[in-house]
Amino acid sequence: MAIHRRRQRQQAGQAASLTDLLVRAEATLDQLPPLPDPFTADAYAQAIGALRGRPILLLPLGESNADLPCGQWFALEDCDLVCYDAHASPLLQEQIKLHELSHLLCGHRGVIDEAMLRRVLPNLSAGLIQRKLRRRPVVMGRTSYNSGDEQEAEMLATLIAERAAAEPPRADQFLLNLTDLRTAHRQGSNS
Amino acid sequence: MTETPEPRDAAPPTPPGPGATLADKIEYLRRATAEDPSKPPSYEQMAAEMNIQAGERVISTPYTWQLSTGKKDNPTLRHLSIIASHFDVDPSYFVNRDPEALRAAWGNVGGDDVTPLRQLLNLLAEYFGVDAAYFFDDEVASRIDEELKFLDAISSGEIRTIALRSAGLSSQALAQINAQIDAARRREGLDGGDT
Numbered sequence: 588m589a590i591h592r593r594r595q596r597q598q599a600g601q602a603a604s605l606t607d608l609l610v611r612a613e614a615t616l617d618q619l620p621p622l623p624d625p626f627t628a629d630a631y632a633q634a635i636g637a638l639r640g641r642p643i644l645l646l647p648l649g650e651s652n653a654d655l656p657c658g659q660w661f662a663l664e665d666c667d668l669v670c671y672d673a674h675a676s677p678l679l680q681e682q683i684k685l686h687e688l689s690h691l692l693c694g695h696r697g698v699i700d701e702a703m704l705r706r707v708l709p710n711l712s713a714g715l716i717q718r719k720l721r722r723r724p725v726v727m728g729r730t731s732y733n734s735g736d737e738q739e740a741e742m743l744a745t746l747i748a749e750r751a752a753a754e755p756p757r758a759d760q761f762l763l764n765l766t767d768l769r770t771a772h773r774q775g776s777n778s
Numbered sequence: 779m780t781e782t783p784e785p786r787d788a789a790p791p792t793p794p795g796p797g798a799t800l801a802d803k804i805e806y807l808r809r810a811t812a813e814d815p816s817k818p819p820s821y822e823q824m825a826a827e828m829n830i831q832a833g834e835r836v837i838s839t840p841y842t843w844q845l846s847t848g849k850k851d852n853p854t855l856r857h858l859s860i861i862a863s864h865f866d867v868d869p870s871y872f873v874n875r876d877p878e879a880l881r882a883a884w885g886n887v888g889g890d891d892v893t894p895l896r897q898l899l900n901l902l903a904e905y906f907g908v909d910a911a912y913f914f915d916d917e918v919a920s921r922i923d924e925e926l927k928f929l930d931a932i933s934s935g936e937i938r939t940i941a942l943r944s945a946g947l948s949s950q951a952l953a954q955i956n957a958q959i960d961a962a963r964r965r966e967g968l969d970g971g972d973t
Contacts, residue, residue: 648955649954657943659942660940660941661940661958662937662939663936663959663962664935664962664963665962666962668958670951670955697938697939698939707928709946710909711908711929714907715906715929718812718813721813722813723935740941
């Protein structure tokens, strides 16, 4: 029984944190300038870049990763580089761009750690990576991959797409379903 | 934003490109794999570390110098340039060998030179932290060159932070990102960083 109750609490906790994320994403978006009309992720990236005083470059990568949402954000010295899969469908490309832009809008700090570098640099030894990282001790001390950031970015991206579209976004392009979440939120506050 | 290290003193080392000799590749790796590329390890340090790594004395300082510079004759070093008995070949054996010759010898299973060659390339590869194929396979070498450039940009703070939603990056993707880092470095150089 105790285990069962704990699991229920965990599930409730997760649902609550998602609705919290939704509320927070709505607040974030309300503080930002209106979305460009007609809306494209490229036009939005340009507007956000102007707002932040740092240009955002959108770079299509010659990757081919089928249906997986693959995207990357690299903060360089004088600009932000948002990469997306050039072979993804146009709709998925928009979703990838919005997700990576949302990292910027949420003020995320990103992650550079040894585990991530070993995925990106599989042909370099762990010793070599550690030696080169010695010049960035702050990076070494950072906690690793932050799944909370990913969820927050996906939430904001989904919300932007929803507000930008005349019709609600196709649920299968996003990992989150805002309609279900709002229903859960309402039910949660009624009970 | 992420705290970044002090600005670099010089441009990052340039990979020697396809078809480079063993000496050119070693010289590049000596800088590119150093914690600070402007302070590469001395040949003495290299030899000492490779001998520790091998657990026995397999390579001398003068021979490490020969391999790295491609020079066979140095009057001050000639009398010292004894390749360690471990490799059991003529001192000039590996010096200035091009990738084709290395590849042929590497694949020449049963040939007389296979064992010392493999031992030497494995020793160097382990020391630098890359695959031994770096020394004779252009495709492997160009992928590793891109990885080293990317790692240098991390180390120097030119990449401040990353959010990555993918299992990894293809060689082509890595080259595209490195090109953007190069472009940002050129802009910083031109503007004096006042943008």
